[in-house]
Amino acid sequence: DAGVIQSPRHEVTEMGQEVTLRCKPISGHNSLFWYRQTMMRGLELLIYFNNNVPIDDSGMPEDRFSAKMPNASFSTLKIQPSEPRDSAVYFCASSLAGGSPHTEAFFGQGTRLTVV
Amino acid sequence: GQQVMQIPQYQHVQEGEDFTTYCNSSTTLSNIQWYKQRPGGHPVFLIQLVKSGEVKKQKRLTFQFGEAKKNSSLHITATQTTDVGTYFCAGPWTGGFKTIFGAGTRLFVKA
Numbered sequence: 001d002a003g004v005i006q007s008p009r010h011e012v013t014e015m016g017q018e019v020t021l022r023c024k025p026i027s028g029h030n031s032l033f034w035y036r037q038t039m040m041r042g043l044e045l046l047i048y049f050n051n052n053v054p055i056d057d058s059g060m061p062e063d064r065f066s067a068k069m070p071n072a073s074f075s076t077l078k079i080q081p082s083e084p085r086d087s088a089v090y091f092c093a094s095s096l097a098g099g100s101p102h103t104e105a106f107f108g109q110g111t112r113l114t115v116v
Numbered sequence: 117g118q119q120v121m122q123i124p125q126y127q128h129v130q131e132g133e134d135f136t137t138y139c140n141s142s143t144t145l146s147n148i149q150w151y152k153q154r155p156g157g158h159p160v161f162l163i164q165l166v167k168s169g170e171v172k173k174q175k176r177l178t179f180q181f182g183e184a185k186k187n188s189s190l191h192i193t194a195t196q197t198t199d200v201g202t203y204f205c206a207g208p209w210t211g212g213f214k215t216i217f218g219a220g221t222r223l224f225v226k227a
Contacts (some may be wrong), residue, residue: 034213042219043204049167056214091158104149104161105206105215 004108006092013113018080021111024073025094032104034077035091038049043091049075050097082115089113118143120207124220130226135192137221139205146208147187148181149215154201195225 005024013019025032033048047057049069057067064083069075079086089112093105119142129135134221145165151159163172165181165188173177176199178191192199202220209216 035217043217045197045217048214093159104164105159107158107160110158 004092004094006090006108006111009109010114012113012116013082014083015083015115016101018078019082019086019113019115021090021092021113022078023075023077023092023108024054025075025092025099026106027073029094029106031095031097032069032070032075033093033095035093036077036088037091037110038088046077055071068108079113082113084115087114118209118216120205120216120218122221124221125219126160126222126224128226129162129195131197135195135199135206135223137203137223138191139188139190139218141186141207142193142212144185146185148185149206150179150188150190151204151206151217152201153204153220157201159204192223196221197227199223200225209225 004026007022011019017065023057032051034046036044044059046059047067047078048055065079067077068095089110091107091110095103095105121140127135130208139213147164148200149164149170150162152162163179165172165179168185169183171182176193180186180189188205192201200223204220206215206217
């Protein structure tokens, strides 16, 4: 398995533009997580899905952020409009939440977003 | 709300010295996980502890889960430059499937 695949790896955009980050989880995993990592705030959970359904989006900072998971093999995180303070590394992770819901999470390589 | 706290935030050691990072939860945990993130990389799962008082070893790394299942530690014996990175502990949120990560301890190893 190729692991969790994220694209793009790097994104530089101008303030006000729409940004879409993409994630392909590990096949067979039923939980997907979007994290944001900054020096100041560390690793923050933005939203997580279980069986393609958003379970908890309380970590989504503002209405400018939205996430979708149209099927088990694809998820997007969209920021519209983007702001400089959104600059961070965004990680997608997936896990298999079955009999034991807290199994290990596998992280993608991350998308480094810079908003100028 | 539920929190997972880690100390220290940073640790500088000379190669060959030992290193320990501590993790404390505001609630009792059913399990605790440890991850390592190399500079510029992504978090990678190291281990999961489940039982009260559990101790697990991976080569020079020793992981402990407290008797009350509210704290944990990671100890590295005789650090090497390859140990450089940030070590995170993570615990399950009591209300569901998500995982709460500590802020991490960043380890610097001087050769």
